[in-house]
Amino acid sequence: MNDQAIQSQAVGASHPRREARQKVTGRVEYIHNLRLPNMLYGKICRSTVAHAKIVSIDTSEAEAYPGVELVLTGEDIRKVMPDPYFGVMFHDQPVLALDKVRYVGEPVAIVLSKDSNIADDACAMIDVQYEELEPVFDELEALGASTFVHEELKPGIPEISFLKGVRDTNVGFPYQLRHGNDVDAAFEAAEHVFEHEFRTHPSAHVPLEPPVTVAEPTGEGLTIHTANQSPSFVSYEISRLLGWPQSKVRTRVPFLGGGFGAKLWIRLEALVAAAALLAKRPVKVSLSMEEQFYTITKHGATLKIKSGVDKDGKIIARKCNVFWNGGAYADIGPAVAFHAGMTAAGPYDIADVAIDSLSVYTNRPVAGAMRGFGHPQLIWAYENHTDMMAHELGIDPLEFRRRNILREGAEHATGTKLNTSAVEQVLERVAAGVDWGKPFDKGEGTIKRGRGFAIGIKASIAPSTSEAIVRISSDGSATLYCSSVDMGQGSDTAHAQIVAEVLDIPVERVHVVHPDTDVTPYDTGTLGSRSLYHMGNAARLAALDAKDKLDQLAKEVGAAEPGSNVPIWEIFARKNGMPVGNVVGTASFTPPGHVPPDPMTGQSPDITPYWMFGGTAAEVEIDTETGRVTIVKLVNVADAGKLINPKIVEHQISGASIMQLGQTMQEKVHFDFGQVTNASFADYKIPSMLDIPEIVNDLLDSEEAEGPFGAKGAGETGSFCVSSAVANAVFDAVGVRVHEMPITGETVYRALREAANDPLGED
């Protein structure tokens, strides 16, 4: 049990966001707003072909264009970054293309001008000659293709150094898990064997503030002002590329106009840093909405899943083969394959499990992390699969899940025991959310109604580290220094509440310093719903450390006797002769006990500091004449432990489910020979107010043993199950199964016609 007593009302109350006033008056600070004296604007010239050798780049016309200050190509970058390849896992992505381009939209050159319109015009004057190579776009075709996106793998971190020198493959990273005995033998022994295949397509994050970075040479160093979710990594990676001490690269991040994974690791930072150093002036690059579609996407994937079930309806064996379309550069894709691969068998108690999860290079834009880190795709597959099996076995889907769900103390396929019963509660409450088992109006005529639900599991990221500093001033107010990025999820507010709780002061007396690597200490990144648990713990421990130091100081100056009510200013006055001074508390939090999984079997007795669960139920209405699906209601069930700020948690869950609803129903990046053909909000429709059903968010009353005040991260969990809940509801309504997202009217109509033995032609 969590024994951190809650004394003041700082924790557990729905304080409004700290920056609320600045947000409703339009005055909040984003890098979007930043303009520095003498600043140049950069516009990127991009590849028009998917896979080619660069024969020549002629920049002379652009350079001669009035108002153009500088035009840079890949070779120019080498003057400041000798080996200009970046990446969080593989050092495979050139700052600007060198020798070869690997996707349509890859940056080839940058034009700098005081006027962004001039830079834009001049971009069109750059003449790039290509010698085209055979491209490969599909993740399955890439496995056996004779064309290779990269000649050789370039692992960049020690954990994957075994891939160094591997050639002639498009598989960037092969994750595997083996639990229990041989699955094929278990399939032989099974009463029933089911095998299904599912696909998902790339979608786009499209935060309304597109990625934007300003780099500013400061004489002895460089300041990078950037809309980025991982400021510590930016300083780490840019200093590595430049060969400078990390202390000379300052990364500063104010608020973000949305992130969702689009602004992780390095986006524009390397290019803008190099351009600023070469121009010897501040440089700003703001991507357009169109450019976002060429910069980062959510993975499309092919997911094959096979299960063996015994005569009692118990799943005894499962095999998962997952192929992630990672695009042209690794980014965090291999970690998606790894991390999502871990839980590909779902929140079920299955004796024998084999999982192979491969990140695959293709000639498409880079795929990276997005709200749920691969889990919405995986859960799409395994929760469709679960309902399909239940249907074929004639067992109610809720009962089938009850027979197979992981119970507290049971061993997950990773070898780590489940330390909570939350997943059972999520299952029961999500089913209750749509009155599962009770009578339901199935509709009539051409309007059919259905309901369905799904549950999902995710391990938190490990290992990862958050550090924090808490400074108490002589008036008792406090300042928190941390590198968590508030991109709308409310981390500033929650972390301030935690510090206020420890120090027993009003929340308004805590100031939160935004990430600035000159002053805020290390953090792995604002990702994977990890901040509240990791940084929340670091902030709590740093506040405790500051409080201890203040107590110590009180003792030193004779102000600590029992019953003493010497005010804080007087403690400082006795020490310093004036009521001035600070005490500073620090903490570094890395969840203890993590054991890295065995590389061959994926097994670990302690793979995650905490488990995350999500569940969603959906009610749908389908017009059988058009296939159009209307979502009537969504019920999201989440487990966030103790709620630090209940309203913000609820809104995170709701927002995540709305984003996933868009990807379930309408969002898909379309390609024509590698070229994105719907790179705008005119053709790529994200949800608007008219697309939103009734949404109910149900938060478990639980607590996480080692979480700050019993809390844990949950932001992503609202995205986990929306797609499969909708698919299961569609099946419930009209008896057809959709194997590919998005679930458009056309997809459903085609499936209906096929089920009626009257399939529709391709056109």
Add this chain to the structure above:
Amino acid sequence: MTDMNKQTINFTLNGKPVSAEIEIHWTLVDLLQRGFDLYGARQSCGQGLCGCCTVVFNDKPVSGCLTLAALVDGGTISTIENGEEELDPVQEAFIEAGAFQCGFCTPGFVLMTRELIAQNPDPSEEDIRVFLTGNLCRCGTYPQIIEAVKTAAARMRTTAHVPV
């Protein structure tokens, strides 16, 4: 020689008469940002489809990314920064309902909500959804925005507050 690409315009900005030298291809967003350091109207989609760049021009909300700055000559412009010292019932209701996360779309929603309530002091939920469908929120705070609009409208009906 007169620069054919430049033009001087005069207009009223947030209640004050101003003039600006513009380039003829500038949009209203360019004008506000480059000329007046006002960043509350933000270019996002660049096609008038998301509402982030909403500005009130001659008492009507427009997309700042699609309105040429030159057209503003002689007109009246009001932005989210107008009267920012005091929050109005719409802004207060947005804060209470938690009707934003990242905040990038918020100025557009606030300005359009004021316009909705001016036109229709008692909007139904359907009215709200239809009127605000041209404003997009990628964080997905739509349910909270609907709640905020209802609250603001109810309060403004009882206090007969005149929207800015």
